[in-house]
Amino acid sequence: MSETRKLVDALTGDLARWLPEQRWFAGKDRPVTGVRPLGVTELVEGDPQLLHVVVEVTQDDRREPYQLLVGRRTHPPEIASGSWIIAGGDLNAYEASADADLTGVLLDLMASEGRVGALGFGHEPGVELDTGLRARPISSEQSNTSLVYGGQYILKLFRKLTPGQNKDLVLHRALQEVGSKHIAQPLGSITGDLDGEPTTVGMLQQFIPDAVDGWAMATTSVRDLMAGPERHAEEVGGDFAGEAERLGRAVAEVHADLAEALGTEGVDADELDRTMKAMIARLDTVAGRVPELAEHAPALRASFETLRALPADSVSMQPIHGDLHLGQVLRTVTGWLLIDFEGEPAAPVEERHALRSPLRDVAGMLRSFDYAAQQMLVGQPDDPELVERAQEWSDRNRTAFCEGYAAVAADPRDQRELLRAFELDKAIYEVSYEHANRPDWLGVPLASIARIMRGDG
Numbered sequence: 001m002s003e004t005r006k007l008v009d010a011l012t013g014d015l016a017r018w019l020p021e022q023r024w025f026a027g028k029d030r031p032v033t034g035v036r037p038l039g040v041t042e043l044v045e046g047d048p049q050l051l052h053v054v055v056e057v058t059q060d061d062r063r064e065p066y067q068l069l070v071g072r073r074t075h076p077p078e079i080a081s082g083s084w085i086i087a088g089g090d091l092n093a094y095e096a097s098a099d100a101d102l103t104g105v106l107l108d109l110m111a112s113e114g115r116v117g118a119l120g121f122g123h124e125p126g127v128e129l130d131t132g133l134r135a136r137p138i139s140s141e142q143s144n145t146s147l148v149y150g151g152q153y154i155l156k157l158f159r160k161l162t163p164g165q166n167k168d169l170v171l172h173r174a175l176q177e178v179g180s181k182h183i184a185q186p187l188g189s190i191t192g193d194l195d196g197e198p199t200t201v202g203m204l205q206q207f208i209p210d211a212v213d214g215w216a217m218a219t220t221s222v223r224d225l226m227a228g229p230e231r232h233a234e235e236v237g238g239d240f241a242g243e244a245e246r247l248g249r250a251v252a253e254v255h256a257d258l259a260e261a262l263g264t265e266g267v268d269a270d271e272l273d274r275t276m277k278a279m280i281a282r283l284d285t286v287a288g289r290v291p292e293l294a295e296h297a298p299a300l301r302a303s304f305e306t307l308r309a310l311p312a313d314s315v316s317m318q319p320i321h322g323d324l325h326l327g328q329v330l331r332t333v334t335g336w337l338l339i340d341f342e343g344e345p346a347a348p349v350e351e352r353h354a355l356r357s358p359l360r361d362v363a364g365m366l367r368s369f370d371y372a373a374q375q376m377l378v379g380q381p382d383d384p385e386l387v388e389r390a391q392e393w394s395d396r397n398r399t400a401f402c403e404g405y406a407a408v409a410a411d412p413r414d415q416r417e418l419l420r421a422f423e424l425d426k427a428i429y430e431v432s433y434e435h436a437n438r439p440d441w442l443g444v445p446l447a448s449i450a451r452i453m454r455g456d457g
């Protein structure tokens with residue numbers, strides 16, 4: 001048996017333990033019952049060695065492919081303890097995305113449009129890439145793993161793979177084509193093979209070094225307010241409402257760009273019915289898993305059912321971002337950029353690619369303003385002054401965002417019932433997300449659901 005084969009066999013055993021410890025692993029809600037290799041490509045030969053590995057992870061009846069970079073060397077560099085998959089012995093192996101001596105090859109292969117085994121590397125038409133740059137992984141906790149090359153490029157390695165072209169790449173290319181001002185330019189990609197289908201495993205983009213994400217800015221503003229709760233949101237130095245308004249405009253412009261690039265579709269009554277049923281199905285699934293949601297389920301179901309009465313022609317469908325929140329927007333020196341057009345990490349691929357109402361993105365941002373304010377109350381939920389300030393901050397910034405959006409497109413608040421239903425649907429998704437990933441924050445979406453149902457949100 002070859003060395004590599006032996007390693008891969010050993011790895012699959014250890015991965016069942018290691019994978020659930022990774023932030024990006026999407027299946028934390030149930031135990032891993034099996035791991036089997038689907039493909040192994042040797043990107044750097046010898047010692048050190050870099051392997052690109054795709055494994056299929058089984059969890060009960062669910063089977064999902066994940067991508068890994070595996071490094072091996074006799075004299076390993078400083079490796080964070082959590083990155084060791086097999087520590088010590090002949091078969092030492094670590095997750096290699098932080099090993100800058102090894103990851104440079106990915107950029108160099110994209111620059112030269114190389115192919116290694118099942119992996120094809122390419123750059124976008126007309127783009128010339130600098131080579132020989134060292135990469136560092138970005139430290140934030142994310143669904144995928146991103147490497148920054150020399151402060152110039154950012155390469156996102158998708159962790160959970162879905163067959164076909166990744167929606168993030170498809171929408172970035174479409175937006176680039178129509179000259180959207182609100183994206184980081186797509187520069188290259190890496191394509192693998194999944195069940196015989198060419199599949200995006202990586203996307204390279206322009207890196208914006210001085211960008212700050214919306215979540216960091218918004219929570220700084222909330223913190224300012226909470227530090228002196230005797231003052232109101234509009235009186236503190238860190239007021240965010242101007243930015244929220246500009247962000248609303250940017251999101252509306254991206255929606256218009258997506259519609260121009262990829263078209264829109266009207267909706268019939270059947271479609272509205274399907275939307276409602278999908279919301280109820282998600283509610284039932286999440287309420288079955290999270291007991292705290294169950295008490296709201298009957299009222300939520302009744303609320304979704306009222307969508308039936310809406311005129312179908314009030315909705316238009318188009319490609320949308322699909323998981324828009326303050327962590328998915330970057331403030332640069334010139335304005336707001338939207339990133340990460342993959343859609344909800346847990347949604348099935350067909351659903352992510354489907355045309356949807358742009359109001360879903362608006363609802364996602366509204367939820368996020370609420371989150372930014374309410375997460376400050378985790379651990380001190382009963383201080384009436386702080387509760388009032390949090391609500392005030394959220395209301396002020398949600399309004400500013402909608403006003404910005406309405407300056408470019410139809411006012412989302414004119415479709416109050418639909419917007420409310422999308423917000424509730426998103427909050428139900430968040431209950432499931434927090435339950436699996438950040439149980440301490442479960443109260444944030446639950447409190448929002450209670451507030452919206454009371455008519456206070």
Ligand SMILES: Nc1ncnc2c1ncn2[C@@H]1O[C@H](COP(=O)(O)OP(=O)(O)O)[C@@H](O)[C@H]1O
Binds near residue numbers: 142146184328
């Ligand atoms: N083009 C970019 N320039 C600068 N930073 C970026 C860029 N794209 C992404 N980032 C940073 O990387 C983080 C992860 O990117 P994202 O696309 O959201 O990955 P994930 O799919 O893992 O959530 C973002 O929160 C942001 O801080």
Ligand SMILES: O=P(O)(O)O[C@H]1O[C@H](CO)[C@@H](O[C@H]2O[C@H](CO)[C@@H](O)[C@H](O)[C@H]2O)[C@H](O)[C@H]1O
Binds near residue numbers: 215325345
């Ligand atoms: O950015 P991702 O694609 O990984 O999105 C997932 O993780 C998000 C958290 O990092 C999660 O967003 C939720 O928490 C945010 C604050 O951390 C908040 O701004 C969002 O409104 C809230 O939905 C997102 O739902 C999930 O898909």
